[in-house]
Amino acid sequence: xxxxxxxxxxxxxxxxxxxxxxxxxxxxxxxxxxxxxxxxxxxxxxxxxxxxxxxxxxxxxxxxxxxxxxxxxxxxxxxxxxxxxxxxxxxxxxxxxxxxxxxxxxxxxxxxxxxxxxxxxxxxxxxxxxxxxxxxxxxxxxxxxxxxxxxxxxxxxxxxxxxxxxxxxxxxxxxxxxxxxxxxxxxxxxxxxxxxxxxxxxxxxxxxxxxxxxxxxxxxxxxxxxxxxxxxxxxxxxxxxxxxxxxxxxxxxxxxxxxxxxxxxxxxxxxxxxxxxxxxxxxxxxxxxxxxx
Numbered sequence: 001x002x003x004x005x006x007x008x009x010x011x012x013x014x015x016x017x018x019x020x021x022x023x024x025x026x027x028x029x030x031x032x033x034x035x036x037x038x039x040x041x042x043x044x045x046x047x048x049x050x051x052x053x054x055x056x057x058x059x060x061x062x063x064x065x066x067x068x069x070x071x072x073x074x075x076x077x078x079x080x081x082x083x084x085x086x087x088x089x090x091x092x093x094x095x096x097x098x099x100x101x102x103x104x105x106x107x108x109x110x111x112x113x114x115x116x117x118x119x120x121x122x123x124x125x126x127x128x129x130x131x132x133x134x135x136x137x138x139x140x141x142x143x144x145x146x147x148x149x150x151x152x153x154x155x156x157x158x159x160x161x162x163x164x165x166x167x168x169x170x171x172x173x174x175x176x177x178x179x180x181x182x183x184x185x186x187x188x189x190x191x192x193x194x195x196x197x198x199x200x201x202x203x204x205x206x207x208x209x210x211x212x213x214x215x216x217x218x219x220x221x222x223x224x225x226x227x228x229x230x231x232x233x234x235x236x237x238x239x240x241x242x243x244x245x246x247x248x249x250x251x252x253x254x255x256x257x258x259x260x261x262x263x264x265x266x267x268x269x270x271x272x273x274x275x276x277x278x279x280x281x282x283x284x285x286x287x288x289x290x291x292x293x
Contacts, residue, residue, distance in 0.1 A: 022116075051093060056098045076091075076114045129165050179200060199216075
């Protein structure tokens with residue numbers, strides 16, 4: 001039976017003192033805090049989206065060419081780590097890593113602009129909500145949303161609150177949870193962009209998780225064999241066809257022609273003789289002349 005993804009809950013966040021952390025980092029402020037890039041810390045668990053290194057590479061090239069856009073500060077909070085107040089980025093992880101990459105490639109970036117959340121507002125639930133809603137330019141995939149809905153539920157958030165804060169419907173929650181509970185192998189097809197999340201959800205709703213995985217896996221193998229990369233509904237609904245090849249057709253014609261020219265042909269059953277004639281009549285112009293005895 002296919003395995004399902006286990007949910008690993010993150011540790012609680014112990015918030016720290018904002019001014020102390022900025023002072024210790026050698027930062028300053030005007031309208032925004034500005035902090036040396038090396039003094040900003042990163043924990044992937046604080047970001048709802050996985051880090052996309054292709055996007056980081058693209059942004060780094062833009063920063064090298066144009067400089068860092070100070071109108072786009074990083075969203076951060078202060079966490080206590082070993083008794084020290086440290087600044088962690090939770091919004092703008094791609095811009096943060098792109099800045100670090102650009103620095104390695106020669107860009108001069110002494111400080112990055114950041115906005116630090118108030119300690120009283122920082123907790124795992126709010127980080128998840130902020131990560132989903134504060135980045136309109138990069139939407140979560142249904143599978144990524146499913147994982148975060150499950151985590152919010154595990155943290156005690158009722159569906160009504162999740163719907164309100166994310167501006168989604170109960171039906172959306174039901175759909176993404178179907179996907180969350182599907183076999184891991186189906187998750188991989190979605191993550192690899194072989195199968196669209198919407199198609200996966202439709203298949204799970206209709207056939208159940210295991211049967212959906214079987215159907216989608218078979219369809220994925222077929223489209224790959226045909227040189228394509230993604231399973232579509234049209235390809236999924238299309239029944240498997242077993243067409244005869246030109247070579248096979250030629251071999252069958254030659255075999256029937258050999259039967260027709262055989263000296264013992266007249267001794268076959270009348271029904272068999274009629275069947276051979278019926279099969280060869282439409283292609284009589286393609287037949288060789290009868291061989292000599």
